[in-house]
Amino acid sequence: MKEAVLVVDGGGVASEGHGSRPVIEVAVGLLMRSDDTFLLTSRPLGKVYAGYWEFPGGKLECGESVEQALRRELREEIGVTIGAVHPWRQSLVDYPHAMVRLHFCKIHQWSGELQMLEGQNYRWEVVPVSCSPILPGTVPVLNWLEEEGLGRSGQR
Template sequence: MSDARKHTEVAVGILIRADGALLLSTRPEGKPYAGYWEFPGGKLEAGETVEQALRRELHEELGIEIGAAEVWKVTEHDYPHALVRLHWCKVRAWRGEFEMREGQQMCWQQLPLEVTPVLPGALPVLAWMAEERGLAALAATPPAA
């Protein structure tokens, strides 16, 4: 990995419904990995905190106002188009009706997810969520060949 590549800072919302279901949406047409399922969020703009960026992005993408959002985990993923640092925030409170403002699809999913393909950067977080919920089989890494 070259030090010349700059990280893109991204705020990501893991919206968790009262029954434990997670909100996923598809990447819009025209973006890298269009049609892949992901947790909603987006890039931090200059001067924004992670929570401010997440609040703005979820309003722009989904039409909702979120409650408190604190960073739970931070991961990095090296995509062909961008080196991203993902700031994962669990969100349990929001107001408003969901509107898919970028033409994306959304769905609520329990673990294990039924939707595919899932954006590669989300896979570690799904494993941690499974581990937290005692779903060890989902969290386990496959044995080496």
Template sequence: MSDVDRVPVEVAVGVLVERDSAGSEGRFLLTSRPEGKVYAGYWEFPGGKVEAGETVEQALARELREELGIRIGATHPWQVLVMDYPHARVRLNFCKVFDWTGDFQMLEGQQMAWSQLPVAVTPVLPGTIPVLQWFAAERGHAGPTHLD
């Protein structure tokens, strides 16, 4: 079956962004993929598969509660990207999130890092790189979006 024939798995992705005192977008949260998962150790935006009967927003709220132990407020749909990985074809539904409650807990043994451009944590999951480029375009950032 060719990549074009593979039906993408729907994935909800949370782009958690801090606001500075002036209300501008600041640092964003990246998490590492835990041991035992494909691409373990790679950095990405947190999220996961949309289950049957869920909206992207419902899936994102569930995933961030299960992975990070937080409850999110409103989600802001931002970008959609289809990525072909050797193990799966995924449709990544990126939503910005500015409001959450609770203390961050790495419930899957992952790590977290509040980041800015260029991102210093490596390696970065391939599906994360376009998001960093979108951030750079929005923020008028010149130069690399991540360090290799």
């Protein structure tokens, strides 16, 4: 069975597999608070899609598991140490600059104060989100949260 691909901004043709483009594996954390809000951060200046809002995370380094990468990335990007990592969903996104497989994980416990160590901004949001623009690979996640009844103020 072929993996569904979200094609963004004229990315490569995705109808017949992934072609010759290498797939970059990315760990993504959905930090979920008990009030049903979740954390979004802006992409820092100097990165592709700077200023777009997304869930924090980053690329897996050689030999890293999704959980290991997520723990490292969230310490490096936002200064928190996370508790249990709950793998949730995956999505393959074909951006013009890269083909990425996003491994989304829910996180309900963490320690440390949020620090935007890459100069990014952050917001605690609910669906529908009030920040814009949203990184294309993040849009399906917001839909999934809404379908599950999560991330809406006062509802579960």
